[in-house]
Amino acid sequence: xxxxxxxxxxxxxxxxxxxxxxxxxxxxxxxxxxxxxxxxxxxxxxxxxxxxxxxxxxxxxxxxxxxxxxxxxxxxxxxxxxxxxxxxxxxxxxxxxxxxxxxxxxxxxxxxxxxxxxxxxxxxxxxxxxxxxxxxxxxxxxxxxxxxxxxxxxxxxxxxxxxxxxxxxxxxxxxxxxxxxxxxxxxxxxxxxxxxxxxxxxxxxxxxxxxxxxxxxxxxxxxxxxxxxxxxxxxxxxxxxxxxxxxxxxxxxxxxxxxxxxxxxxxxxxxxxxxxxxxxxxxxxxxxxxxxxxxxxxxxxxxxxxxxxxxxxxxxxxxxxxxxxxxxxxxxxxxxxxxxxxxxxxxxxxxxxxxxxxxxxxxxxxxxxxxxxxxxxxxxxxx
Amino acid sequence: xxxxxxxxxxxxxxxxxxxxxxxxxxxxxxxxxxxxxxxxxxxxxxxxxxxxxxxxxxxxxxxxxxxxxxxxxxxxxxxxxxxxxxxxxxxxxxxxxxxxxxxxxxxxxxxxxxxxxxxxxxxxxxxxxxxxxxxxxxxxxxxxxxxxxxxxxxxxxxxxxxxxxxxxxxxxxxxxxxxxxxxxxxxxxxxxxxxxxxxxxxxxxxxxxxxxxxxxxxxxxxxxxxxxxxxxxxxxxxxxxxxxxxxxxxxxxxxxxxxxxxxxxxxxxxxxxxxxxx
Amino acid sequence: xxxxxxxxxxxxxxxxxxxxxxxxxxxxxxxxxxxxxxxxxxxxxxxxxxxxxxxxxxxxxxxxxxxxxxxxxxxxxxxxxxxxxxxxxxxxxxxxxxxxxxxxxxxxxxxxxxxxxxxxxxxxxxxxxxxxxxxxxxxxxxxxxxxxxxxxxxxxxxxxxxxxxxxxxxxxxxxxxx
Numbered sequence: 001x002x003x004x005x006x007x008x009x010x011x012x013x014x015x016x017x018x019x020x021x022x023x024x025x026x027x028x029x030x031x032x033x034x035x036x037x038x039x040x041x042x043x044x045x046x047x048x049x050x051x052x053x054x055x056x057x058x059x060x061x062x063x064x065x066x067x068x069x070x071x072x073x074x075x076x077x078x079x080x081x082x083x084x085x086x087x088x089x090x091x092x093x094x095x096x097x098x099x100x101x102x103x104x105x106x107x108x109x110x111x112x113x114x115x116x117x118x119x120x121x122x123x124x125x126x127x128x129x130x131x132x133x134x135x136x137x138x139x140x141x142x143x144x145x146x147x148x149x150x151x152x153x154x155x156x157x158x159x160x161x162x163x164x165x166x167x168x169x170x171x172x173x174x175x176x177x178x179x180x181x182x183x184x185x186x187x188x189x190x191x192x193x194x195x196x197x198x199x200x201x202x203x204x205x206x207x208x209x210x211x212x213x214x215x216x217x218x219x220x221x222x223x224x225x226x227x228x229x230x231x232x233x234x235x236x237x238x239x240x241x242x243x244x245x246x247x248x249x250x251x252x253x254x255x256x257x258x259x260x261x262x263x264x265x266x267x268x269x270x271x272x273x274x275x276x277x278x279x280x281x282x283x284x285x286x287x288x289x290x291x292x293x294x295x296x297x298x299x300x301x302x303x304x305x306x307x308x309x310x311x312x313x314x315x316x317x318x319x320x321x322x323x324x325x326x327x328x329x330x331x332x333x334x335x336x337x338x339x340x341x342x343x344x345x346x347x348x349x350x351x352x353x354x355x356x357x358x359x360x361x362x363x364x365x366x367x368x369x370x371x372x373x374x375x376x377x378x379x380x381x382x383x
Numbered sequence: 384x385x386x387x388x389x390x391x392x393x394x395x396x397x398x399x400x401x402x403x404x405x406x407x408x409x410x411x412x413x414x415x416x417x418x419x420x421x422x423x424x425x426x427x428x429x430x431x432x433x434x435x436x437x438x439x440x441x442x443x444x445x446x447x448x449x450x451x452x453x454x455x456x457x458x459x460x461x462x463x464x465x466x467x468x469x470x471x472x473x474x475x476x477x478x479x480x481x482x483x484x485x486x487x488x489x490x491x492x493x494x495x496x497x498x499x500x501x502x503x504x505x506x507x508x509x510x511x512x513x514x515x516x517x518x519x520x521x522x523x524x525x526x527x528x529x530x531x532x533x534x535x536x537x538x539x540x541x542x543x544x545x546x547x548x549x550x551x552x553x554x555x556x557x558x559x560x561x562x563x564x565x566x567x568x569x570x571x572x573x574x575x576x577x578x579x580x581x582x583x584x585x586x587x588x589x590x591x592x593x594x595x596x597x598x599x600x601x602x603x604x605x606x607x608x609x610x611x612x613x614x615x616x617x618x619x620x621x622x623x624x625x626x627x628x629x630x631x632x633x634x635x636x637x638x639x640x641x642x643x644x645x646x647x648x649x650x651x652x653x654x655x656x657x658x659x660x661x
Numbered sequence: 662x663x664x665x666x667x668x669x670x671x672x673x674x675x676x677x678x679x680x681x682x683x684x685x686x687x688x689x690x691x692x693x694x695x696x697x698x699x700x701x702x703x704x705x706x707x708x709x710x711x712x713x714x715x716x717x718x719x720x721x722x723x724x725x726x727x728x729x730x731x732x733x734x735x736x737x738x739x740x741x742x743x744x745x746x747x748x749x750x751x752x753x754x755x756x757x758x759x760x761x762x763x764x765x766x767x768x769x770x771x772x773x774x775x776x777x778x779x780x781x782x783x784x785x786x787x788x789x790x791x792x793x794x795x796x797x798x799x800x801x802x803x804x805x806x807x808x809x810x811x812x813x814x815x816x817x818x819x820x821x822x823x824x825x826x827x828x829x830x831x832x833x834x835x836x837x838x839x
Binding site (some may be wrong): 029031050055057059060061064065067068069070072073076077079094096097132222224225226227228229230231232233234235242243249338368373 | 389399402431432433435437443448452453454455456457458464465466467468469470471472473475477496497548567655
């Protein structure tokens with residue numbers, strides 16, 4: 001007899017699932033600005049948050065939305081904003097503030113065609129590098145790329161957990177198509193969902209320093225009102241939180257921001273491998289394209305071609321070692337992406353000389369299809 | 384029952400003394416404004432633990448760090464937006480924004496307009512020294528006509544921004560202006576703004592002696608603040624001089640005080656009326 | 662892709678309720694324990710111009726969620742006449758409104774031209790043509806049971822439309838039975 005907790009099965013749109021995942025993940029503050037194709041997230045948050053004692057606010061612009069969630073997070077709430085390409089560009093400066101001051105927050109970017117206003121209603125994957133390096137200066141950041149409505153729900157919850165555990169912005173990227181896709185999902189019972197809260201500084205810790213890394217390398221957070229009366233600044237700061245010009249303190253601060261995630265890769269990295277064990281041709285793809293690749297790989301296998309799929313779910317930090325292990329026996333890798341070639345550079349630098357790396361790109365506002373990928377697999381297999 | 388007299392205001396009790404000496408130039412008015420703010424905080428009995436100061440970028444942005452409170456030094460122009468999130472998340476905090484003419488009126492102008500419109504219970508102290516001091520003295524939205532700055536080498540011809548008129552027009556519940564020379568009056572104005580249940584916008588006419596004053600031969604700090612005093616027209620004179628014969632005179636004191644719904648309270652009432660609230 | 666997976670496209674002109682019909686059909690399929698992936702045109706054309714809503718349904722979640730080889734196609738307006746040609750199979754069942762059918766390949770034995778719009782008009786609600794089409798499709802194809810379609814309408818349609826929609830389902834079924 002099954003003792004599994006009850007799940008709720010329903011048909012949900014990707015953007016709706018994102019909002020529901022955020023609520024389930026503990027989000028209690030949302031600030032946003034209307035932008036296609038992400039607006040449904042704000043709309044759903046606006047109706048969900050009051051019922052759970054949370055706050056929704058539509059701000060005057062994208063920049064203000066990003067700033068407001070940082071203020072609310074420093075106040076102690078779990079926070080989120082959602083946007084698309086142009087808005088994501090506008091958020092980069094305050095995203096940098098979140099990086100530098102280590103403010104937990106979740107940013108959703110429903111990707112549309114770019115550059116500029118581009119193609120508001122059409123899918124793209126052109127924000128992979130902006131998500132990684134959009135804000136200036138060296139830093140680590142977590143970027144997740146769910147590929148289905150169910151995964152959007154689960155990864156949004158996980159995004160909050162990662163943001164809180166590692167005091168970092170977490171960006172979720174998915175394509176317009178997935179955002180507006182409606183799929184049947186099984187929502188888990190709330191009591192089965194793992195929730196991670198940030199570590200607060202003990203109110204009675206008189207020696208507390210707001211940027212001294214804890215035993216896990218992550219500094220505890222001062223809760224305003226708890227008596228720590230700390231300073232937070234986007235200026236490069238020492239462990240005491242105050243600006244510093246000392247080279248050794250600057251180096252330590254920047255080392256920390258660049259490398260703080262590395263000891264925790266086992267908790268951060270997630271990826272899916274399909275038919276990888278003996279694969280000669282590996283497709284690397286994320287999101288919607290990975291789903292096309294999954295079908296292409298199955299069709300190739302049915303034709304006797306040893307094809308496999310590597311799908312980063314955590315895009316950044318890039319799951320380098322798992323990919324390298326997979327590529328060791330493979331002769332060729334196809335990087336399929338709906339941009340002019342962004343991820344391919346990352347794959348190329350990890351693939352090794354033995355492996356041929358080929359890009360499969362589409363920049364016409366249309367999704368890459370299974371048959372396109374299959375054709376590419378067949379060409380490489382016959383080479 | 385008699386109340387114990389309020390302890391005397393000792394500014395050191397509110398400062399992070401280990402950060403002294405401060406970085407402000409000799410003669411800068413920002414320190415006086417900070418003193419007036421902390422004096423008002425003291426008189427209102429706002430504890431340092433409950434005080435949150437959010438500031439942006441520029442000379443004004445740096446003085447928040449000297450306060451022994453919960454201090455947040457954010458991005459250029461964005462302190463009001465950050466403070467909006469902080470205040471909504473933590474209504475128990477007394478949230479004060481310290482900003483400057485460039486931070487608040489240029490890069491952050493949109494946030495000011497909408498902070499005024501929402502009327503969330505935040506106090507915004509804008510230090511107006513007519514110039515971008517931190518970056519070396521460039522023209523700002525409040526630079527007076529014909530003044531020289533590093534980016535108006537031929538003199539400024541652009542119109543100046545009346546920040547208080549903007550704030551009032553955008554709906555701020557409380558608007559005031561004061562010069563630094565009248566420190567007790569500035570303290571009282573800030574005190575009234577802090578106590579006001581809504582968005583309080585207070586413009587402090589500060590002076591940048593080292594860069595702006597020097598470039599324009601405005602004299603030393605004492606001379607600069609005295610000329611500010613000469614230009615000021617306190618609101619107590621309003622009744623006797625309704626139409627100033629010198630229209631460029633600087634109105635000071637409480638310029639607007641309206642009974643408007645405070646944002647968070649209005650939100651709460653709205654949700655309660657729908658039965659949709661905790 | 663599996664044998665148990667089907668692909669359905671509803672197409673027509675913006676404003677004909679293509680998306681709502683797709684949602685209802687998707688919900689009906691889910692009531693029968695199918696897992697669906699529903700995608701649609703998302704652009705200004707959905708306010709006039711070509712509108713479409715695709716369903717990929719199966720007993721398991723689909724690998725690829727977009728339609729690539731249709732089993733069923735509904736066409737409610739001429740504007741959609743050839744919009745799906747590239748993903749038609751030889752045995753795709755095409756349910757098309759009479760007024761749009763002119764020009765449709767007559768040799769395609771799987772095409773059923775029906776007076777969907779006229780039937781909706783006869784029901785005094787031209788806007789219910791989308792549901793007339795669903796009734797006809799269900800009756801012709803058995804993609805789901807009629808009673809689950811009714812249940813999905815009762816659960817998911819705007820309350821003020823339910824009555825008219827239920828009438829439209831029946832009218833659509835009767836078109837096929839006639």
